[in-house]
Amino acid sequence: MKIKSLEKRFNTTKKELAQLGSEFNSEVLPLLDILYKTSFYILLDKKATKKVLKQTYSEAIEYCDKTKADADWWGWIRRIWMREIQDFYAPKENDTQTFFDFIDFTEVNVVEVKTLFNQDKSISTSIEKELINALTKMPSVLRIPLILKELHNLSYEKIAELIDDPDGVVATRLYRARKLLFLFLKGDFNYEEQKKIGLPDNFTPIIFEKRRCALLIDDELSKEQSNEFNRIIEVEGEYKTEILIQEGIKELLHQLPLDFPKVKRLKSKIERKAQKRFVNA
Secondary structure, three states: OOOOOHHHHHOOOHHHHHHHHHHHHHHHHHHHHHHHHHHHHHHOOHHHHHHHHHHHHHHHHHHHHHHOOOOOHHHHHHHHHHHHHHHHHOOOOOHHHOOOHHHHHOOOOHHHHHHHHOOOOOOOHHHHHHHHHHHHHOOHHHHHHHHHHHOOOOOHHHHHHHHOOOHHHHHHHHHHHHHHHHHHHHOOOOHHHHHHHOOOOOOOOOHHHHOHHHHHHOOOOOHHHHHHHHHHHHHOHHHHHHHHHHHHHHHHHHOOOOOOOOHHHHHHHHHHHHHHHHOOO
16 A cells, blocks of 8 residues: 655645545545444444544544545544444443353243244334343443444454454354343343353353354355355254344344434534535635
């Protein structure tokens, strides 16, 4: 990648600023809707969502001539945005140190799964509230990749780049996030108690097998891997239940309301800031 010299990057001409402003208006402002929706379902707080996005866009506007270099706008602003998300959570919780293996060992009755997901496919107001309440209970280390996948529609590779973890970690967290969300929605799962109980004696890790359920429904397996796992599913019934959970949660999240009228007000404030930076500088 060709990097501009420090002299050129730190002495931006009005013409260069105008070009950056044009790119900002055409490539970055339209991203506000999806970033707002994704941020809200990660943070679950409208005030925090606006604060994170104001900071993200302010930094993008102020430093695009110094730190963007030749990177594409979309990838660059997403990195700024994810850093703001992670900074928001840093002082609030330390759940990155939590072990979630107990989720893998939690047995689920297939009847319970079919009962929950065989309801009306459209989300009612009550189910929407239950879903948001369940998301609120979920540790951010699991919720962030889940929302990035379901509402932002990112591949495992892109999610891994954003959260700075390997693809395999993303697969593990997505499998556990969907299963944990199901357990919360089921209504009789005590998360804190189960954490204290922990794992069976002399347990053998099973996440490497079970996370294939997430990989399969997200189309992240090769054709050969998919065919092999489908053969295993036909023989071992427990995987069928796990697949139902992964598919059902995926469908529910895709139905979450995504209309946020107040984005227009936030967008206007950002546009004024961009006008001052790129046009009136």
